[in-house]
Every structure is written in structure tokens, then in C-alpha cells.
Amino acid sequence: MKSFSSRLTAAIAARQTPACVGLDPRLASLPPALAPARNAAPQEVAATFTRFCRDVIDVVAPLVPIVKPQLACFEALGLPGMTALADTIAYAREKNLLVLADGKRGDIGSTAEAYADGWLAGPWAADALTVNPYLGLDSVEPFVKVAAERQAGIFILVKTSNPGSKDFQDLSSDGRTIYEHVAAGVEQLAARTAAGEAYGAVGAVVGATWPRQLDAMREAMPHTWILVPGFGKQGGRAADVRGAFHADGLGALVVSARDVIFAHARPEMNNGLTAAQWQTAVDRACRDMIDRLAADTPAGALK
Amino acid sequence: MKSFSSRLTAAIAARQTPACVGLDPRLASLPPALAPARNAAPQEVAATFTRFCRDVIDVVAPLVPIVKPQLACFEALGLPGMTALADTIAYAREKNLLVLADGKRGDIGSTAEAYADGWLAGPWAADALTVNPYLGLDSVEPFVKVAAERQAGIFILVKTSNPGSKDFQDLSSDGRTIYEHVAAGVEQLAARTAAGEAYGAVGAVVGATWPRQLDAMREAMPHTWILVPGFGKQGGRAADVRGAFHADGLGALVVSARDVIFAHARPEMNNGLTAAQWQTAVDRACRDMIDRLAADTPAGALK
Numbered sequence: 001m002k003s004f005s006s007r008l009t010a011a012i013a014a015r016q017t018p019a020c021v022g023l024d025p026r027l028a029s030l031p032p033a034l035a036p037a038r039n040a041a042p043q044e045v046a047a048t049f050t051r052f053c054r055d056v057i058d059v060v061a062p063l064v065p066i067v068k069p070q071l072a073c074f075e076a077l078g079l080p081g082m083t084a085l086a087d088t089i090a091y092a093r094e095k096n097l098l099v100l101a102d103g104k105r106g107d108i109g110s111t112a113e114a115y116a117d118g119w120l121a122g123p124w125a126a127d128a129l130t131v132n133p134y135l136g137l138d139s140v141e142p143f144v145k146v147a148a149e150r151q152a153g154i155f156i157l158v159k160t161s162n163p164g165s166k167d168f169q170d171l172s173s174d175g176r177t178i179y180e181h182v183a184a185g186v187e188q189l190a191a192r193t194a195a196g197e198a199y200g201a202v203g204a205v206v207g208a209t210w211p212r213q214l215d216a217m218r219e220a221m222p223h224t225w226i227l228v229p230g231f232g233k234q235g236g237r238a239a240d241v242r243g244a245f246h247a248d249g250l251g252a253l254v255v256s257a258r259d260v261i262f263a264h265a266r267p268e269m270n271n272g273l274t275a276a277q278w279q280t281a282v283d284r285a286c287r288d289m290i291d292r293l294a295a296d297t298p299a300g301a302l303k
Numbered sequence: 304m305k306s307f308s309s310r311l312t313a314a315i316a317a318r319q320t321p322a323c324v325g326l327d328p329r330l331a332s333l334p335p336a337l338a339p340a341r342n343a344a345p346q347e348v349a350a351t352f353t354r355f356c357r358d359v360i361d362v363v364a365p366l367v368p369i370v371k372p373q374l375a376c377f378e379a380l381g382l383p384g385m386t387a388l389a390d391t392i393a394y395a396r397e398k399n400l401l402v403l404a405d406g407k408r409g410d411i412g413s414t415a416e417a418y419a420d421g422w423l424a425g426p427w428a429a430d431a432l433t434v435n436p437y438l439g440l441d442s443v444e445p446f447v448k449v450a451a452e453r454q455a456g457i458f459i460l461v462k463t464s465n466p467g468s469k470d471f472q473d474l475s476s477d478g479r480t481i482y483e484h485v486a487a488g489v490e491q492l493a494a495r496t497a498a499g500e501a502y503g504a505v506g507a508v509v510g511a512t513w514p515r516q517l518d519a520m521r522e523a524m525p526h527t528w529i530l531v532p533g534f535g536k537q538g539g540r541a542a543d544v545r546g547a548f549h550a551d552g553l554g555a556l557v558v559s560a561r562d563v564i565f566a567h568a569r570p571e572m573n574n575g576l577t578a579a580q581w582q583t584a585v586d587r588a589c590r591d592m593i594d595r596l597a598a599d600t601p602a603g604a605l606k
Contacts, residue, residue: 072417078426114375123381136467164439173474
């Protein structure tokens with residue numbers, strides 16, 4: 001098997017887009033055609049999540065290289081939710097999609113290794129996992145080790161898209177923000193695991209809501225894939241994420257979740273459709289995102 | 304139902320100890336009497352974890368107020384591991400133990416709420432959850448909201464026990480370390496949720512490996528329960544955790560995991576026992592921890 005970075009590069013080249021669809025199933029937002037009865041049992045809700053995620057994957061699998069299941073949405077349902085998650089990951093892989101498990105895990109020593117063991121090409125069968133760096137670089141090492149061994153990847157939180165990311169990430173120490181200190185550690189790990197390739201097994205998460213910081217982070221982390229959440233609903237536009245890319249259109253993955261998977265709720269995407277045709281709205285929204293990235297960012301070079 | 308803090312206080316008073324047993328099942332460390340065959344299927348390993356955790360709970364339930372399942376150990380096995388986790392939590396509750404889910408979760412907005420929804424008195428039925436603050440105070444708010452609504456608790460990482468906690472937590476900004484900035488936020492949330500009680504719904508995690516910092520953190524966070532991991536195997540001794548307590552013996556929970564649950568591997572605890580008697584070693588190690596806390600910390604005042 002090839003490295004995560006080279007598989008990701010190949011998948012992006014094949015679909016000619018760095019768009020990543022977030023799979024964040026939420027009961028209150030499901031297309032009415034699928035929504036279970038009020039007060040449905042967790043098993044029933046989880047079965048609906050499974051159906052919904054499979055239907056979304058059917059639409060987006062030919063269009064994008066990778067999907068990002070949000071673990072919290074599945075965990076919220078308890079055990080039946082985890083069954084839905086396992087099914088969703090298996091179905092995405094069957095449809096030739098890469099899978100990034102968004103769990104923001106983080107712990108120390110053998111506990112960090114247990115998370116890595118479970119998620120990275122382990123029983124949960126994800127290609128990559130998001131990781132929280134608060135506990136320090138020694139807490140990240142077990143994830144890096146397992147990722148490197150299994151040709152998987154991790155994406156470490158650097159500067160997140162929410163306003164509150166200022167509280168601790170933006171604090172300044174020795175003339176650099178905390179997220180810049182984290183970025184320096186991420187780039188070292190990325191360079192160390194690149195093994196002659198352009199990017200390493202360690203990526204970074206930087207929100208689409210911070211265009212200037214994306215520019216600076218792209219420069220500070222040349223060997224690092226940057227995952228950019230917050231596109232669409234959270235306010236980020238295509239022009240805002242431009243800075244995350246290298247000139248060849250590689251180096252970044254841009255995520256949209258709700259704007260794509262719940263496109264039935266967007267009048268401009270749902271125009272002329274019946275409730276049963278919600279997948280057409282997903283298709284339109286996914287293509288719209290891809291087109292906007294191609295038009296306004298270096299991702300246009302992928303065509 | 305009473306608040307998490309008052310239930311915790313009552314449970315500590317009833318058992319006369321602030322000892323918390325970490326449930327971190329690991330295949331390589333199980334008592335030989337329970338260990339499954341080499342290359343056992345995940346289902347079989349998970350069934351052994353369930354059996355092991357139930358057997359440990361049978362021993363410690365009369366002795367301690369609370370147990371802390373380490374989610375990573377269960378997640379590492381995939382779906383069967385989650386079934387083992389659900390069983391372990393249910394069995395602990397049945398035995399009248401409080402349950403602190405150690406997941407170090409953290410995310411923003413509705414995603415954070417999904418985690419809180421799942422773990423805090425939700426389908427996973429934990430009384431409390433550990434939370435990672437890297438994403439900022441707005442990322443913690445949904446956990447606080449759900450905890451307050453459901454009489455549950457959260458414990459926010461402040462200064463973790465590993466050496467690498469220096470990398471980002473110890474960086475200095477405006478004359479205070481990052482973990483001191485986090486602690487200030489935690490104390491505000493604890494005070495806000497205390498509702499006239501001594502402690503709020505929001506606690507802190509400070510490692511047993513940092514005795515001086517424990518003193519300072521106790522002072523900086525008067526309304527905050529402090530969860531102290533790293534006792535035993537990670538090097539912390541009873542005298543080192545003294546500073547986490549108020550004079551009445553309350554305000555801290557001290558965790559030991561491996562030293563207690565894998566006590567069969569400690570010659571001084573296993574002395575004279577057969578392999579089948581591994582629970583006796585657990586009993587001895589748990590009582591030893593309780594005695595040491597009573598002798599060398601303000602927890603002695605609970606007797």
C-alpha cells in the first residue's frame with residue numbers, strides 16, 4: 001500500500017478537486033423524506049443515519065476524493081450510532097472514497113496508541129484521524145508512529161474555525177502565538193514522515209474563517225496537508241481558503257458538511273425538486289462547491 | 304436528582320476516600336487467568352474486557368466512590384469494544400459507583416453538544432466526561448450547558464501528567480502559563496455552575512506529577528474539583544497530591560489505574576496468591592492506595 005499522502009494526492013488528481021464532504025448526520029436536519037417518527041428509538045435513528053450516509057455517499061463518491069465522518073454525531077446515539085458509523089466507513093471505502101475520521105482524539109502514551117490503533121487502519125478502518133495537540137508533542141508521537149506504520153494519516157488541530165479559538169490558540173508566547181508553536185511541531189513531524197514525498201503523514205487543521213492565517217500557515221508548513229473546515233455554513237468563502245494551497249492546487253483539503261449534505265434546506269439548491277429528490281440537491285451543492293473552489297483557488301490547476 | 308458535585312461529595316463521604324479506579328483494560332496486561340488465546344478475535348477480546356471490568360468493579364465498588372473507564376482502550380477494539388464499554392458503565396452504575404468517562408473530547412458548537420449529549424447522562428450514561436480545552440471556551444460551553452441541565456459534570460484538561468505537557472501548556476503569555484489561562488476559565492465556569500454549593504459542575508485535570516502546580520491550581524480554582532491522574536505508575540506519590548485537596552479532604556479525586564487493576568503483576572500485592580486469586584491482588588492494591596491517601600493527604604480527614 002502507498003502512503004496516505006500519495007493516496008490522497010492520487011484521489012485528488014483523479015477527481016480534480018480537493019473538496020471533502022463532511023458526514024455529520026443530525027436528526028433535526030435530515031431530509032423530510034428520510035426523517036424517522038418523533039421519539040424514534042435510538043436504533044431507528046441510527047438506521048436512518050446509516051441510510052442517509054449511504055445515500056449521500058452514492059452521490060458524492062464520483063465527485064470528491066475523501067469524506068469526513070464526524071464521530072460526535074454517531075457517538076451521540078450510543079451503541080447503535082457506532083454501528084451506523086462502522087457501516088458508513090465501510091460503505092465509503094467500498095465506493096473508493098478515502099475516510100478521515102473526525103474525532104479530535106488526544107491522550108498520552110499507551111492511551112494515545114490505543115486511539116491510533118483503533119482508528120488508523122484498525123478496526124474502525126479510517127485512513128486518517130483528527131488529533132488534538134493540547135497534551136503536547138509526546139502525546140502526538142504514538143499517533144505518528146501508528147500512522148507511519150500503517151500508511152495512514154493524522155491531522156492535528158492548529159487554528160480552529162470558531163471565534164473562541166482566540167482564547168488559548170492566539171495567546172502569544174516568545175513572539176509567536178500558541179497555534180504557531182503547534183504549527184512548528186506539526187511541520188517537523190510532517191517533514192520527518194514525508195520520506196522523499198511532497199507531504200508527510202501529519203497534517204494540520206486550520207479554519208476557513210482565518211484567511212490571513214491560512215496564508216501564513218501554508219508558508220510555515222510546506223510539507224503539511226492542511227484540512228480546512230468552516231467552508232460554507234461557518235462563513236468561509238472560496239477566496240478565503242486560497243492561501244491553504246500550493247500553486248499546483250495541492251496541499252489543502254476543503255471541507256463542507258451541512259451545506260452539502262443538508263442541501264435540501266437551501267432554496268437555491270432545492271429549486272424545482274420534490275422531497276424525494278433530496279439527493280439531487282446534494283449533487284448540486286457538491287458540484288457548486290467544487291466549481292467555486294476551481295474558480296477561486298489554485299485547485300483550478302487540477303483540471 | 305442532585306448535582307454531580309453533591310453526588311460525588313456524598314459518595315466520597317460514604318467510602319471515606321477520594322480514590323478513583325481507572326478502568327483501562329489492555330490485552331497485554333490482563334491477569335493470566337483471564338487472558339484470551341493469542342490471535343483471539345476482537346469479539347473474544349472484548350468479552351474478556353467485559354468480564355475483567357466486571358470482576359474489578361466487584362472488588363472496588365465497596366471501596367471507592369467512582370471509576371474512570373478509559374474510552375481509548377475500548378475504542379481500540381472497534382464495535383465489540385464499545386459494547387464492552389456500555390456493559391462496563393451499566394455494571395458500575397448497578398454497583399452504585401459514579402462513572403467518569405475519560406474521553407478527552409472537544410469540538411465546537413453543535414458537535415460539542417453531540418458529544419455532551421451522548422456521554423453525559425445520555426445513551427452512554429456517564430456521570431461525567433473529561434474535556435480538552437484547546438478549541439477555546441466557546442467549545443466548552445455546550446458541555447457545560449448539557450452538564451448543568453442533566454446534573455452531570457465535566458473535567459477540563461489543565462496541566463496533564465506527561466513530560467510533553469510543557470510543550471504548549473507551559474508556554475508563558477502575559478505573565479501566565481497557558482494552563483493558568485485555562486485554569487482561570489475553568490474556575491469561572493465552576494463558580495458559575497456551583498449554584499450555592501461548594502463546587503461547580505466543571506472540574507479540572509492536573510497530573511500527580513506536578514506537586515507544586517497542584518498547590519497553585521488548588522488555590523486558583525477554589526470551586527473546582529481537581530481530578531489527579533498519574534498516581535502510582537506514572538510516578539506520583541500520596542504526598543505529591545496533597546496540594547490538590549482542601550483541608551476537609553474534599554476537592555480532589557486521585558486516580559490509579561494500572562497499579563490497581565493489574566495488581567497481579569506487582570510482587571508485593573500478589574504475594575502468596577494463585578493466578579485465579581488476581582482479584583485479591585486488586586483488593587490489596589486498592590486498599591493500599593486508599594490507606595496511603597488517608598495517611599499522607601487531607602483525605603485522612605474523611606475518616
